[in-house]
Amino acid sequence: MRRKVVDEALDEAKAIGLRNILALRGDPPRDEEYRLDTEDGQEEKDVEANNEVFVWAIDLVRYIRRRHGDYFCIGVATYPEGHADESHPAEQSFEHDLPYLIEKTKAGADFLMTQLFYDFNAYSKFEKTLREHESGVFKDIPIIPGLMPIQNYQILKRTTVLSHCKIPSALLEKLDPIKADDEAVKQVGINALTEIIQGIKAVESKGPRGFHFYTLNLEKVVSSLLKNNDLIPPDTDDGEYAIEESVVAIDGVNGTANPPSEDASYLRILPKTSQNRRPSSVSSNRLTTLHRSSSPTNATQLATNQSVTTVSREAAWDDFPNGRFGDARSPAFGTPTSYSPSPLPCTPAQARLLWGEPTTTAAITSLFTAHLAGRSPRLLPWSDDSSDLSPETALIRQHLTALTEHRNWWTIASQPAVDSVPSTDPVHGWGPPGGFVFQKPFVEFFLSSSDWEDVLRPHLQQAADRGEASWYAGNARGAVETSEPVGAVHSVTWGSFKGKEITTATMVEEMSFRTWCEEAFGRWEQWARCCRDGRARRFLRQCYDGTWLVNFIGHGYVREEGGRLWEILQEARGVNGRKS
Numbered sequence: 390m391r392r393k394v395v396d397e398a399l400d401e402a403k404a405i406g407l408r409n410i411l412a413l414r415g416d417p418p419r420d421e422e423y424r425l426d427t428e429d430g431q432e433e434k435d436v437e438a439n440n441e442v443f444v445w446a447i448d449l450v451r452y453i454r455r456r457h458g459d460y461f462c463i464g465v466a467t468y469p470e471g472h473a474d475e476s477h478p479a480e481q482s483f484e485h486d487l488p489y490l491i492e493k494t495k496a497g498a499d500f501l502m503t504q505l506f507y508d509f510n511a512y513s514k515f516e517k518t519l520r521e522h523e524s525g526v527f528k529d530i531p532i533i534p535g536l537m538p539i540q541n542y543q544i545l546k547r548t549t550v551l552s553h554c555k556i557p558s559a560l561l562e563k564l565d566p567i568k569a570d571d572e573a574v575k576q577v578g579i580n581a582l583t584e585i586i587q588g589i590k591a592v593e594s595k596g597p598r599g600f601h602f603y604t605l606n607l608e609k610v611v612s613s614l615l616k617n618n619d620l621i622p623p624d625t626d627d628g629e630y631a632i633e634e635s636v637v638a639i640d641g642v643n644g645t646a647n648p649p650s651e652d653a654s655y656l657r658i659l660p661k662t663s664q665n666r667r668p669s670s671v672s673s674n675r676l677t678t679l680h681r682s683s684s685p686t687n688a689t690q691l692a693t694n695q696s697v698t699t700v701s702r703e704a705a706w707d708d709f710p711n712g713r714f715g716d717a718r719s720p721a722f723g724t725p726t727s728y729s730p731s732p733l734p735c736t737p738a739q740a741r742l743l744w745g746e747p748t749t750t751a752a753i754t755s756l757f758t759a760h761l762a763g764r765s766p767r768l769l770p771w772s773d774d775s776s777d778l779s780p781e782t783a784l785i786r787q788h789l790t791a792l793t794e795h796r797n798w799w800t801i802a803s804q805p806a807v808d809s810v811p812s813t814d815p816v817h818g819w820g821p822p823g824g825f826v827f828q829k830p831f832v833e834f835f836l837s838s839s840d841w842e843d844v845l846r847p848h849l850q851q852a853a854d855r856g857e858a859s860w861y862a863g864n865a866r867g868a869v870e871t872s873e874p875v876g877a878v879h880s881v882t883w884g885s886f887k888g889k890e891i892t893t894a895t896m897v898e899e900m901s902f903r904t905w906c907e908e909a910f911g912r913w914e915q916w917a918r919c920c921r922d923g924r925a926r927r928f929l930r931q932c933y934d935g936t937w938l939v940n941f942i943g944h945g946y947v948r949e950e951g952g953r954l955w956e957i958l959q960e961a962r963g964v965n966g967r968k969s
Contacts, residue, residue: 399453446466466504494526494527501527533601537602538604540610569818579610582614583618590618744770750797761800769801771801798836804881807951821887835936835938836937837936844961863902878897882895943957
């Protein structure tokens with residue numbers, strides 16, 4: 390990152406009173422987002438100081454201290470199980486990281502914050518090693534454990550792969566039998582993190598003991614953990630507070646008072662007393678579906694200490710990570726990919742090994758066909774992880790293969806029709822036992838611009854006009870077309886469970902499709918960047934520029950209607966049906 394970008398961020402933080410800074414190396418930025426341009430559009434090459442590059446976190450810590458002194462309270466990251474940049478590191482150890490952590494701390498760190506972990510023994514050994522290190526730099530520094538509540542089995546597996554965090558075998562043994570039941574998974578996760586928190590609280594701490602929660606914008610499980618572990622101190626006053634303007638700002642680092650400047654406006658919340666009582670006051674009070682709860686349109690707020698087993702339908706949309714097939718209005722929309730330096734599910738070296746450097750449409754079609762057949766590659770650029778295809782895929786494999794082989798329509802997501810299957814079914818089941826699940830069929834695929842405009846779009850629109858189907862389509866330039874009115878939402882996976890209203894687990898709507906389009910096309914670009922052969926890079930960028938992404942939903946899901954989606958696509962393939 391360039392110095393100008395860092396200066397602007399720090400100056401803005403200072404202007405609004407933010408003093409705690411977590412200094413991370415972060416992910417390598419995309420060049421075009423951080424290029425510094427002058428007014429005439431030319432890159433600033435004449436001001437070398439303005440283009441100082443921060444490569445490592447220690448560079449950022451030193452710079453903040455040099456420029457701002459002790460104004461900011463600076464934290465740095467640390468990894469109880471060791472840090473690694475590769476998706477499948479051959480070697481990863483805390484001992485390897487330790488010299489770098491010592492240097493970061495000496496450069497001016499005020500506290501350490503850890504990567505997520507689920508192994509208490511690993512953390513306990515890590516903290517003991519730091520406290521007893523001969524350098525003495527960790528003797529009194531606050532160490533804040535980073536904890537990520539378990540919201541969903543798929544998300545747990547995804548984030549632990551990306552962050553290189555190990556899942557203890559005992560925890561996996563509890564989760565594997567219930568992995569399709571999100572509520573049961575969450576409860577096991579609450580119990581597991583409660584054990585970790587209690588174990589850490591029992592360790593003698595140098596100063597106050599705190600915890601950092603990676604929430605994924607989901608508050609219910611965190612609220613339960615705070616309550617179960619007595620992490621919120623009790624109120625000691627009448628619960629009323631007054632807001633007073635232009636008061637002295639208290640330094641969060643060492644407790645000293647700094648008078649505000651003439652042009653600064655400070656706010657602080659003061660306990661109400663008879664001396665400062667004021668009239669105005671505030672009270673203190675993907676290749677196939679990943680089944681995740683999504684939202685009805687009228688979500689309501691519930692008490693934060695409500696049990697996860699009694700959460701109503703209205704709150705369910707904020708109780709689970711929605712993934713890309715959730716409601717884009719949810720703060721939890723999307724999958725956690727922040728640990729990965731690119732949207733691809735593997736490193737550039739692995740990408741070249743898995744997918745080669747294709748220069749023809751036929752080469753890409755061969756990759757998709759082999760993947761659908763269960764051969765190598767076991768994952769594609771649009772896969773979530775390296776796991777095998779869903780068992781559901783076998784039921785529609787012939788349809789997906791026909792789309793790929795006959796028209797070069799490359800499928801990246803799909804599901805078959807399901808009509809009232811028990812929730813314990815080994816292939817389609819999800820949720821608590823005793824329920825029944827349903828699915829509308831859908832398929833999502835890339836195709837050439839000419840095939841979309843001349844062949845498929847008119848055919849799909851006819852199906853939509855007959856009420857048989859709905860569709861969404863988008864391209865890399867941000868254009869989105871759909872058969873649906875504004876605000877339409879399609880539930881494509883839902884379930885009926887004892888004592889509950891109908892639960893929607895998977896949905897498709899325009900806003901989430903737009904978001905996914907941007908990422909899906911971005912993976913073409915990221916794939917191109919992995920290639921060393923210039924011809925392959927140019928060809929993959931042609932695919933980026935010259936294709937559309939289509940999501941096609943069939944509305945028939947009862948047994949005699951479930952195959953209609955594939956018949957419609959077969960009819961479309963028969964129109965000028967040569968390979969493109």
